[in-house]
Amino acid sequence: MITAIVGINWGDxxxxxxxxxLTEQYDVxxxxxxxxxxxxxxxxxxxxxxxxxxxxxIFRKGVVNILGNxxxxxxxxxxxxxxxxxxKGVSITPENLKISDRASLLxxxxxxxxxxxEARLADKKYGSTKQGIAPFxxxxxxxxxxxxxxxxYPAKLWERLEGxxxxxxxxxxxxxxAKPYTMEDLRRWVEDFGEKIKPFICDTGAVLRKAQxxxxxxLFEAQLGSLRDLDYGIYPYTTSSNAIAAxxxxxxxxPSARIDSVVGVVKAYSSCVGEGPxxxxxxxxEAEKLREAGNEYGAxxxxxxxxxxxxxxxxxxxxxxxxxxxxxxxxLDVLSYLDEIPIxxxxxxxxxxxxxxxxxxxxxxxxPVMTSMPGWKCDISGVRRWEDLPKAARxxxxxxxxxxxxxxxxxxxxxxxxxxxxxx
Ligand code: GDP
Numbered sequence: 001m002i003t004a005i006v007g008i009n010w011g012d013x014x015x016x017x018x019x020x021x022l023t024e025q026y027d028v029x030x031x032x033x034x035x036x037x038x039x040x041x042x043x044x045x046x047x048x049x050x051x052x053x054x055x056x057x058i059f060r061k062g063v064v065n066i067l068g069n070x071x072x073x074x075x076x077x078x079x080x081x082x083x084x085x086x087x088k089g090v091s092i093t094p095e096n097l098k099i100s101d102r103a104s105l106l107x108x109x110x111x112x113x114x115x116x117x118e119a120r121l122a123d124k125k126y127g128s129t130k131q132g133i134a135p136f137x138x139x140x141x142x143x144x145x146x147x148x149x150x151x152x153y154p155a156k157l158w159e160r161l162e163g164x165x166x167x168x169x170x171x172x173x174x175x176x177x178a179k180p181y182t183m184e185d186l187r188r189w190v191e192d193f194g195e196k197i198k199p200f201i202c203d204t205g206a207v208l209r210k211a212q213x214x215x216x217x218x219l220f221e222a223q224l225g226s227l228r229d230l231d232y233g234i235y236p237y238t239t240s241s242n243a244i245a246a247x248x249x250x251x252x253x254x255p256s257a258r259i260d261s262v263v264g265v266v267k268a269y270s271s272c273v274g275e276g277p278x279x280x281x282x283x284x285x286e287a288e289k290l291r292e293a294g295n296e297y298g299a300x301x302x303x304x305x306x307x308x309x310x311x312x313x314x315x316x317x318x319x320x321x322x323x324x325x326x327x328x329x330x331x332l333d334v335l336s337y338l339d340e341i342p343i344x345x346x347x348x349x350x351x352x353x354x355x356x357x358x359x360x361x362x363x364x365x366x367x368p369v370m371t372s373m374p375g376w377k378c379d380i381s382g383v384r385r386w387e388d389l390p391k392a393a394r395x396x397x398x399x400x401x402x403x404x405x406x407x408x409x410x411x412x413x414x415x416x417x418x419x420x421x422x423x424x
């Protein structure tokens with residue numbers, strides 16, 4: 001059984017908690033793209049964790065967690081994260097964490113370049129989290145970084161790094177007037193961080209092929225959501241990798257894999273970190289109340305997230321991009337304070353009502369066409385069975401399900417591991 005768990009919208013849909021829940025049914029969990037630039041929040045019996053790069057299966061005994069070749073392998077933030085998580089009593093060893101030898105390394109200058117470029121862009125910036133992700137992926141595709149496996153062959157590694165350093169310093173100095181790096185800086189960096197992750201590096205493609213041959217179940221875990229996908233999202237306000245399920249086999253190290261099911265995570269309302277068009281956005285007091293109710297502050301940056309009602313148009317598009325076969329609707333409990341549940345049902349573009357997601361450069365002109373449904377106005381966080389939800393809440397879930405064209409299998413009503421309802 002191969003499943004992908006993905007975000008349907010702008011990211012932060014609550015994937016972390018869903019993966020944490022689903023990992024119980026899987027032997028292997030693989031992160032296939034992205035880096036330490038976003039965060040999953042997981043609350044379980046071991047504590048509260050903000051995961052950035054580590055796969056969410058890391059908390060389950062016996063689960064093998066893999067960082068696939070498609071990730072932006074930031075040794076520095078990975079090592080910090082490993083220390084943080086192990087410091088809270090979670091065991092991380094080469095047995096339960098494996099890093100693909102083909103994962104490219106995010107080098108120290110990638111982070112600098114992110115900040116330098118955002119500073120140059122000033123008010124035209126893309127809202128980067130400044131973790132070096134965009135410079136990293138551009139360099140990966142220019143073949144100007146090294147793969148994790150190269151750490152195992154120092155002589156070749158240093159020869160390659162010397163060439164890359166010379167090239168990168170041209171950009172740092174001549175384009176941005178920044179301080180160049182030295183081989184000594186790189187040596188220190190490899191010693192401080194590269195060496196630490198070395199024990200985890202292996203041919204994870206072989207591990208996955210073996211797992212597949214033995215009939216083990218595999219979960220592909222995405223970072224961010226459909227609308228941030230490099231090719232299908234709201235370009236240029238996307239991330240720099242493919243977040244959609246179709247990329248999972250490639251970025252995981254099992255390119256021949258056929259995915260059996262795609263679980264898409266959708267929040268019961270909308271939230272978005274960073275820049276870019278966000279059609280259903282709320283402002284002022286209305287937004288403040290929803291942000292407070294949902295505790296919508298970035299897991300990585302602490303930035304207040306932009307919030308608004310659920311966006312049916314964007315969600316339907318996100319479901320299509322992912323080929324989702326089931327939906328997990330999260331944070332339904334957050335809407336309990338509302339008298340009426342607002343819904344962005346369609347867009348208006350050039351005076352016309354539309355129900356398709358417009359081309360990115362037209363998005364900024366789209367206006368939300370709103371409708372609403374009655375609220376339930378009671379605490380639903382203790383509900384564990386579908387039939388025990390108030391009728392208004394069930395009606396809302398069923399409405400969303402019909403509009404987005406995909407069955408809603410899970411509804412979560414609280415951050416804790418067991419705070420969810422599974423529908424038959
Ligand atoms: P991710 O990156 O997609 O995992 O999203 P976040 O890190 O933003 O996680 C969503 C946040 O909402 C975390 O703080 C979770 O603990 C919390 N959360 C997840 N599901 C629920 C839910 O059903 N209800 C409530 N109230 N909080 C939830």
